[in-house]
Amino acid sequence: MTTAQQTAQAGVLEKAEGGDLETAVATIINPLEISRIAWEGVVRNKVRSLLTMLGVIIGVGAVIIMIAISAGTEATIAEQIEGLGSNLVFIQASFGRGGAGGGGGDQVTLVYDDIAVVESVGGVAGTTVDQTTSQTVKAGDVTLTDVPLMGTTPDFPEVRDVAVADGRFFNENELERSTKVAILGAALAEQLFGAANPIGQSITVGTTKLAVIGVADEKGIVGNTDFDSLLYVPITLVFDKFLPTQFRQFAGDRVRIIYVQVEPEADMELVIQQIQLKLATSKDVTVDELPFTMQTQQDIIDTEGATTEAFRNLLAWVAGVSLLVGGIGIMNIMLVSVTERTREIGIRQSVGATPNDIRLQFLTEALMLSLVGGLIGVALGVGGSFLFGSTSDMRTVIVPSSIALAFGSAAAVGIFFGFFPANKAAQLDPIEALRHE
Amino acid sequence: MTAIIKTEQLTKIYGMGDIQVAALGGVDVQINEGEFVAVMGPSGSGKSTLMNILGCLDRPTSGHYFLAGQAVSGMDKVQLAVIRNQRIGFIFQSFNLLARTSALRNVMLPLVYKRQGQLSPAEREEKAMAALEAVGLADRAHHDPNELSGGQRQRVAIARALVNDPVLIMADEPTGNLDTKTGNEIMGLLHKLHERGRTIVMVTHEPDIAAQTERSIVLVDGLVAEDGRSQPANAQMMNAK
Ligand SMILES: Nc1ncnc2c1ncn2[C@@H]1O[C@H](COP(=O)(O)OP(=O)(O)OP(=O)(O)O)[C@@H](O)[C@H]1O
């Protein structure tokens, strides 16, 4: 037979039997089937698969728990700041800007009489002020040292959102006269008097005897202040008895902070501007020279937010590293698996599996390992967050997007680290794979 | 007469370094549709090498190979995989079944990788079951290979080779790992397939087995030394003396 004859014969046969090869090559086999084959690979070695997933499980679980803790902390902080009272502006002397006016001007500071200036601004609902110091307090045979003394005004419970549980707060009259009365924080009352009723009892603060007229409700720690351990007294009493300075003779009574409650419908920014203007006028300086900082709750929330932001970045690193380790674990086991199953690969190739079929099979297997690991990790993370929140005093809030993020990263890790072993499997030669022992 | 297999100067050279082994030194064979051919020859003569190339598991170093008229010697890995799936059923000496996988699922394997006229899982199972029935193993469909005897395993492998309705069945020493009685059972099966019109190429060392085929090709040192009607077993033994 001549070559021409053969070619002619071949052509005829090709029409009859072949011709559809290109279409066949381009056709992909059922993805469900690939998934099934891959899944069989995962469940065949259950213990090993589980150990392989461990890195991803821990990574994903840790991410969710840590984000839950950080979100919980953030929520607590936000609540505490809300608990400062509503629509508050804090006016504080800023230390860094002391000598702004130059010469005698550096005596510009926040004083008790500034309250009157602030209150004259429209939109201001109320003000209070505090000046703190610490004193030794005696009641009967109980002596407590370094008790924080909070000198303030009668508006304090309203502006700072502190309720009086028993008795009453002091009034304007008592403030003006520096009456020797005190209100105890809940924990302080407990420490000084135990179960006995403190109202009407007297305590000795430093060398001064005060009458207890009220006990505050529990409020807990807000900002950096433990409200329950405070001893509230009229601020005038603090100026007279506990913080006498040379300074008050010519500048007035220095205060630490003025709290301004703004009316809900008032424009916060506008009120702040006007307060600054009036204070500056009363002190005879320009607004820029005014050595005070004006902070709103939002400012404080933002500051706290920056702290948690840093914490979150750290978490992201921890998560990244654990997922990386998990991914390397998957790659390692997949490489072992490809070597172990070389013969299986050869058998599949001999009955028609293409390199792509094999690649997809192992890639899917790696993806499944990481996804199942991710799923277990999510369960562990959510469960762990609940457990952590309920057994410790740390609060946890499960963030749904953290679950999606963790799961998504796990999947990405599976595909990324599964690719090299899957490619290795796909490139095996059928004959060599079949000969593999 | 339709040529299922047609080769021209097929060579296979192993070891591209200093020591080169010419496993095939230029083989020309033609096998027609419906033939039952035995490939014989001493160990190392290149029988398996030839079978692997004819079975599209391997590619020749040079030469041409037409399978049912299609030039497969120049095809790439993917095309060869598709050809293996569509056209060829391979039976190995060592069965090559997937471990821890039921006989049924082993037989279904070529259908899983079928690209054209993809079958539903139910259809696949039905076809595989029919193939198992054809080799008399329907009752063992759900057993894993390690629960089957050697003969049964080889029958599963034959069912797998059959299931996709290939034009060509290649068998490299299918009875090599079996005792005479079981080997004869397997031969009985292959005869049945041949009677139904299948083209079978089979490597064997046993003259008894070769004698049952129509045609014997004897390879020596990678070349066709003899090609003709299979002789009765006793005649071959006399030739060997
Ligand atoms: N992968 C390989 N690398 C190098 N040489 C090989 C390889 N495969 C086969 N050979 C060589 O090619 C020659 C033919 O081998 P082949 O396996 O085809 O022999 P055979 O006829 O099937 O032998 P047997 O009857 O023992 O199965 C032998 O010399 C063998 O050593």
Ligand SMILES: [Mg+2]
């Ligand atoms: Mg051989």
